[in-house]
Amino acid sequence: MRDVAVIGIGCTTFGEKWGTSFRELFLEAGALALEDASLSGEKIDALYVGNMSAGRFVEQEHIGALIADYSGMASRHIPSTRVESACCSGSLAFRQAMIAVASGLEDVVVAAGVEKMTDVETSTSVDALAAAADREWEGFVGATFPGLYAMIATDYMNRYPLTREQLAQVAVKNHYNGARNPIAQFQKEITVETVLRSALVADPLRLFDCSPITDGAAAVILAPLERAREFTDAPIRILATSQASDTIALHDRRDISTMDATVAAGRRAFEMARLTPSQIDLVEVHDCFTIAEICAIEDLGFCQKGEAGRLTEEGETALNGRIPVNTSGGLKACGHPVGATGIKQVCEVVQQLRGDAGRRQIDGAEIGMTQNVGGTGASVAVHILGRA
Amino acid sequence: MRDVAVIGIGCTTFGEKWGTSFRELFLEAGALALEDASLSGEKIDALYVGNMSAGRFVEQEHIGALIADYSGMASRHIPSTRVESACCSGSLAFRQAMIAVASGLEDVVVAAGVEKMTDVETSTSVDALAAAADREWEGFVGATFPGLYAMIATDYMNRYPLTREQLAQVAVKNHYNGARNPIAQFQKEITVETVLRSALVADPLRLFDCSPITDGAAAVILAPLERAREFTDAPIRILATSQASDTIALHDRRDISTMDATVAAGRRAFEMARLTPSQIDLVEVHDCFTIAEICAIEDLGFCQKGEAGRLTEEGETALNGRIPVNTSGGLKACGHPVGATGIKQVCEVVQQLRGDAGRRQIDGAEIGMTQNVGGTGASVAVHILGRA
Numbered sequence: 001m002r003d004v005a006v007i008g009i010g011c012t013t014f015g016e017k018w019g020t021s022f023r024e025l026f027l028e029a030g031a032l033a034l035e036d037a038s039l040s041g042e043k044i045d046a047l048y049v050g051n052m053s054a055g056r057f058v059e060q061e062h063i064g065a066l067i068a069d070y071s072g073m074a075s076r077h078i079p080s081t082r083v084e085s086a087c088c089s090g091s092l093a094f095r096q097a098m099i100a101v102a103s104g105l106e107d108v109v110v111a112a113g114v115e116k117m118t119d120v121e122t123s124t125s126v127d128a129l130a131a132a133a134d135r136e137w138e139g140f141v142g143a144t145f146p147g148l149y150a151m152i153a154t155d156y157m158n159r160y161p162l163t164r165e166q167l168a169q170v171a172v173k174n175h176y177n178g179a180r181n182p183i184a185q186f187q188k189e190i191t192v193e194t195v196l197r198s199a200l201v202a203d204p205l206r207l208f209d210c211s212p213i214t215d216g217a218a219a220v221i222l223a224p225l226e227r228a229r230e231f232t233d234a235p236i237r238i239l240a241t242s243q244a245s246d247t248i249a250l251h252d253r254r255d256i257s258t259m260d261a262t263v264a265a266g267r268r269a270f271e272m273a274r275l276t277p278s279q280i281d282l283v284e285v286h287d288c289f290t291i292a293e294i295c296a297i298e299d300l301g302f303c304q305k306g307e308a309g310r311l312t313e314e315g316e317t318a319l320n321g322r323i324p325v326n327t328s329g330g331l332k333a334c335g336h337p338v339g340a341t342g343i344k345q346v347c348e349v350v351q352q353l354r355g356d357a358g359r360r361q362i363d364g365a366e367i368g369m370t371q372n373v374g375g376t377g378a379s380v381a382v383h384i385l386g387r388a
Numbered sequence: 389m390r391d392v393a394v395i396g397i398g399c400t401t402f403g404e405k406w407g408t409s410f411r412e413l414f415l416e417a418g419a420l421a422l423e424d425a426s427l428s429g430e431k432i433d434a435l436y437v438g439n440m441s442a443g444r445f446v447e448q449e450h451i452g453a454l455i456a457d458y459s460g461m462a463s464r465h466i467p468s469t470r471v472e473s474a475c476c477s478g479s480l481a482f483r484q485a486m487i488a489v490a491s492g493l494e495d496v497v498v499a500a501g502v503e504k505m506t507d508v509e510t511s512t513s514v515d516a517l518a519a520a521a522d523r524e525w526e527g528f529v530g531a532t533f534p535g536l537y538a539m540i541a542t543d544y545m546n547r548y549p550l551t552r553e554q555l556a557q558v559a560v561k562n563h564y565n566g567a568r569n570p571i572a573q574f575q576k577e578i579t580v581e582t583v584l585r586s587a588l589v590a591d592p593l594r595l596f597d598c599s600p601i602t603d604g605a606a607a608v609i610l611a612p613l614e615r616a617r618e619f620t621d622a623p624i625r626i627l628a629t630s631q632a633s634d635t636i637a638l639h640d641r642r643d644i645s646t647m648d649a650t651v652a653a654g655r656r657a658f659e660m661a662r663l664t665p666s667q668i669d670l671v672e673v674h675d676c677f678t679i680a681e682i683c684a685i686e687d688l689g690f691c692q693k694g695e696a697g698r699l700t701e702e703g704e705t706a707l708n709g710r711i712p713v714n715t716s717g718g719l720k721a722c723g724h725p726v727g728a729t730g731i732k733q734v735c736e737v738v739q740q741l742r743g744d745a746g747r748r749q750i751d752g753a754e755i756g757m758t759q760n761v762g763g764t765g766a767s768v769a770v771h772i773l774g775r776a
Contacts, residue, residue, distance in 0.1 A: 001492050021524075055443040059527065061519040062474035065766035068633035069522075069640070077652035079631035080767070081480055084470045086450035092469055096484055103491035104389050131449040136409075139447065243467035245456035252457070264465035378453035379468070 001102040003225035005235035008037025014216035014335035022116040029217035047080040050093030050113035051339035056128040086132030088374030090342025091381035114217035115337035134249035150202035153291040156257040166309035168195035170290040178333025180359040185335030214335030218343035240384040242268035259377035262299035281365040284345035286373035342372035389490040391613035393623035396425025402604035402723035410504040417605035435468040438481030438501035439727035444516040474520030476762030478730025479769035502605035503725035522637035538590035541679040554697035556583035558678040566721025568747040573723030602723030606731035628660035628772040647765035650687035657770040672733035674761035733758035
């Protein structure tokens with residue numbers, strides 16, 4: 001396999017984008033990525049797009065073709081492929097794009113993610129998102145994601161030392177970081193009280209424990225590492241890609257407070273990159289709910305099981321901490337346009353490794369990681385990137 | 389890139405399968421493919437699944453995880469990825485699986501396709517399928533696929549010599565072949581009169597010009613060619629994979645009677661395999677409507693533009709003809725569970741190349757081709773396979 005590098009990144013602002021359609025969101029992110037790589041669209045050999053549920057959000061499937069068409073690339077008849085794995089769709093598009101370049105089949109490839117979630121009523125969104133769980137055994141009996149993650153939080157808090165305040169501190173940290181990220185949906189700092197006084201959604205999770213419903217798109221451009229300097233002075237090398245599955249229904253898991261797919265994907269990624277957690281300078285994890293960040297930090301091996309609450313409270317996951325987590329603001333503050341999230345995570349890591357992250361920059365960051373989750377952990381993708 | 393071979397195939401019967409759920413359909417096809425390759429599931433390194441619209445047909449997304457779980461592979465946390473490209477989804481899952489093996493990242497990989505279409509009312513199915521067209525510019529104004537392909541047929545018949553009877557002969561031939569295929573939804577022979585007397589759906593297309601709504605699944609197992617004989621005495625080598633895009637809306641095409649994406653994908657595949665059309669022993673094409681087969685034969689280069697009607701009438705595309713087309717019965721007689729169709733095409737070619745096609749066997753077939761279309765031609769994938 002050839003080494004592969006990221007040579008360009010682009011991300012729309014995330015939020016309630018009433019004036020921008022599904023296809024326009026992709027175009028905006030793609031154009032930013034091309035500009036970032038100083039490339040014209042004619043140089044693109046293939047497209048991969050992560051999207052969870054345009055079929056239900058905007059009644060449109062065939063997303064690969066749509067995107068190729070509206071970006072003007074259909075005239076060259078380039079291959080364009082949609083990949084879906086619920087909230088992990090973006091990372092899997094990135095992974096497939098990387099494999100296509102690594103194989104030698106393609107050279108310059110766009111990996112993008114897009115979701116337009118606000119064109120339907122909230123109840124429709126919630127039901128569309130519930131299709132990431134097991135429809136027959138979870139959705140059918142009324143389980144939606146806040147409830148499922150609340151069960152994880154309840155189980156976790158019964159077995160490990162995690163206080164309600166420590167859980168709130170995940171949100172406080174991510175809002176602090178988001179307030180320093182121009183693309184974030186929420187750019188306001190909050191306090192522990194903001195979280196604790198917010199409406200109860202599914203006990204123990206409150207409104208400020210939950211990531212919002214969001215429109216947005218992100219795109220990155222990949223090329224063989226050996227060609228990367230044709231396009232950029234600061235190529236970022238993909239050191240590892242990994243992906244793991246688990247039972248789709250939460251009740252079938254060995255242990256609902258540990259995401260075995262995160263453990264498996266993390267181990268495989270560290271092995272592929274020949275690195276250990278202590279060598280990672282920052283990590284973007286999938287904090288769809290605050291409890292998910294707690295589990296992710298532990299399941300990736302950044303601390304022992306049961307320690308992530310204390311780690312968060314002591315500021316070790318903050319911008320100036322031992323292992324900064326979700327420097328972008330995470331899903332919590334950036335928002336979570338599900339198909340786009342995995343690609344946005346890569347964009348953040350690339351910005352950090354380039355030293356372009358402005359007020360949220362981690363000094364001297366050389367190696368970064370992303371962890372992107374589908375559902376309650378039925379699919380997880382992990383990527384490690386490093387300065388080339 | 390490593391050479392890749394098909395080492396196992398499996399296909400459910402196609403039809404209205406009221407007693408079989410979406411997930412059970414996949415399991416049935418997967419189990420048949422494992423049995424065919426004399427493999428246990430423990431040997432599988434990764435899964436790729438083609439599916440167009442489970443979100444709208446059965447309210448389930450996150451198909452990769454679902455499939456990994458219900459096939460018992462989630463316990464090993466193997467990667468499982470859903471690929472979507474409307475009716476071309478199956479072929480793109482096959483292509484991604486092939487690239488994963490060719491890259492060296494994976495060894496033994498399942499590529500499957502599945503669609504469960506009959507659990508909703510017909511009007512819902514038709515609307516779900518319309519999401520393969522441009523929702524904003526086609527679906528929104530009421531265009532559905534019979535109407536779009538009727539426009540292609542009308543344009544074609546105005547410009548090229550194709551009689552209504554010749555068009556009907558496509559259906560007659562495919563029903564003849566389907567009557568010899570145990571998995572086909574329709575196993576009855578028909579006559580030109582059957583077609584001409586059937587209900588008008590969208591002028592000039594009648595009921596028997598249209599492929600039906602179908603449940604079904606198909607799976608194939610891929611491995612590096614160098615390891616293929618560990619699993620089978622008759623490995624089938626993948627000689628070429630190609631994929632092309634075009635505008636999603638029909639009205640934006642250069643010429644609606646020629647599928648430029650088929651032309652592009654066909655050329656690329658012949659180039660990759662270093663073959664010409666005259667060296668192909670049989671071809672499975674995407675006859676979602678009879679006119680689509682006429683265009684496909686020409687656009688792949690098996691005859692000049694305007695000749696496919698005469699070719700069909702003269703029997704040159706029949707089982708004993710110069711270039712047998714849709715020996716399986718095609719989408720017309722087998723049925724068209726959209727995500728499964730591309731994989732079923734590969735299963736048919738593999739059966740023919742192995743000499744296992746029974747009453748529809750093409751004597752001495754050594755090289756076969758598949759052409760799978762998304763929408764009205766906005767995505768097309770072509771594969772060429774040969775005896776190893």
